[in-house]
Amino acid sequence: MAPASAARRKSNPIVLPASDSLSDEEFTRIADLVGGHTGIRLPAGKRTMVEGRIRKRMRAVGQSSFSGYCHYVFEDGGLASEVTHMIDAVTTNKTDFFREPEHFEVLRRQIVPDCLSRSKGAAKTGIKVWSAAASNGAEAYTIAMVLAETAGSGRKFDYSILGTDISTDILAQARRAVYPGDFVSPVPAEMQQRYLMRSRDPSASEVRIVPELRRRVGFMHLNLMDEKYPVDTDVDAIFLRNVLIYFDKPTQAAVVGRLLRHLRPGGYLLLGHSESMIGTSLRLKQLAPSVFKLV
Ligand SMILES: C[S@@+](CC[C@H](N)C(=O)[O-])C[C@H]1O[C@@H](n2cnc3c(N)ncnc32)[C@H](O)[C@@H]1O
Known part of the structure; x- marks a missing residue:
């Protein structure tokens, strides 16, 4: 057997000068x-x-x-x-489950009841949410967990979540839905029990999102710079969090303007906490520092 250093040289022959x-x-x-x-x-x-x-x-x-x-x-x-x-x-893909957790309370306490009351009397009630800079899917699966909890505890409703991102690598991770054990620690314990599967191998710390939630969440490659995208135009809520900070001001306004074409009247836009001012000049009513409603 070749010594480890030789094996390393063989698989990785290029040595980069640190000073370059x-x-x-x-x-x-x-x-x-x-x-x-x-x-x-x-x-x-x-x-x-x-x-x-x-x-x-x-x-x-x-x-x-x-x-x-x-x-x-x-x-x-x-x-x-x-x-x-x-x-x-x-691209910077930093994300977390239940990141900026107040938004998931807004989803549970305000957005879901609002969608349900709009569809009173309808044969079928459905809620559509778009995670528009989805990274590895933690945001989309958090939304799915909150909607699953809410649908299980009151009036039943259907729901679907679309996650989009420009990075093909990160989308592959999102579709796989496998996360290191310590990465899922923000998920409350009872939700971990219900929505995360542990490996049969006790030494493996990775977990996977359960199929019932994976079925609800679809991922698609999408560049927010594109003029048009193949996304429904009656989305109930768009999570556009922690991506606008990477764009200059005119680009931020153009991106949000295009996204609003996909929000139904009265739909919600949620921005990252440090991006809250960006929505204030558009056709949006500000409900909380980073929560807006299309008027
Ligand atoms: C910091 S992460 C935010 C993840 C999640 N929304 C959150 O708040 O935790 C920003 C994501 O935006 C994506 N992104 C950057 N530019 C983009 C663009 N032009 N179109 C679509 N996604 C983009 C990056 O690939 C990255 O995954």
Whole structure:
């Protein structure tokens, strides 16, 4: 058997000099490319983060320097295949179950009762929620848990959740619905019992969302920069949380304006707590700092 160090050299032959860095021009080209596709601003302060993440792509395409990688992408035909990976590499996917938990109380106490009272007398009641920057699905599955709890404790209703994101890697994780044990710790214990499956192997700490919830949640690739998207136009609530902060002000307004075309009259828009001011200039009534209703 080869020694471990030899095995490592064999599978990962490219050694990157730690001192290598992106030139101003290379960083600007990457920032422009990413910004043009995703709307994400990459100011100079993000250079170290971008370098760290691009390093992984350099290894994957067999380049040993940033200049070699940039030449490959911009001059040598690598752009088409590399742009998706670059987007995966530079997006920030930080999320949690029950992140900013007040919003899930708004869902339970206000949005669900409002939807149910609107559909009084209808043969079938359904609630549609869109998690528009879904990351690994924690937000969409939190919504599903809250709706399942609410539907189980009062008037029955049907519900579906759409999760969308620009990052193909993170969407694959969302569809898999498998999470490390410590990542699901914000889920209340009784909901963990009902909605998370543990492995039969006691040494495995990973958990998976139960099929009953997975069936309710669909994931789709969607770029918020696109002019149009194939999403229903009668969505009851859109969670657009912790993504607008990466865009400049005109882009934020354009993104929210496009999303509102998919919200039914009287539907709800929930932004991240640090994004609460963004909704105030649009056709929206502010109900709470980061909760809006389409008027
Ligand atoms: C920080 S996460 C927020 C996740 C979740 N909404 C939350 O609040 O926990 C931001 C997500 O927005 C996605 N994103 C960034 N730019 C996007 C774009 N132009 N279109 C769609 N998704 C985008 C990223 O891939 C990332 O998964």
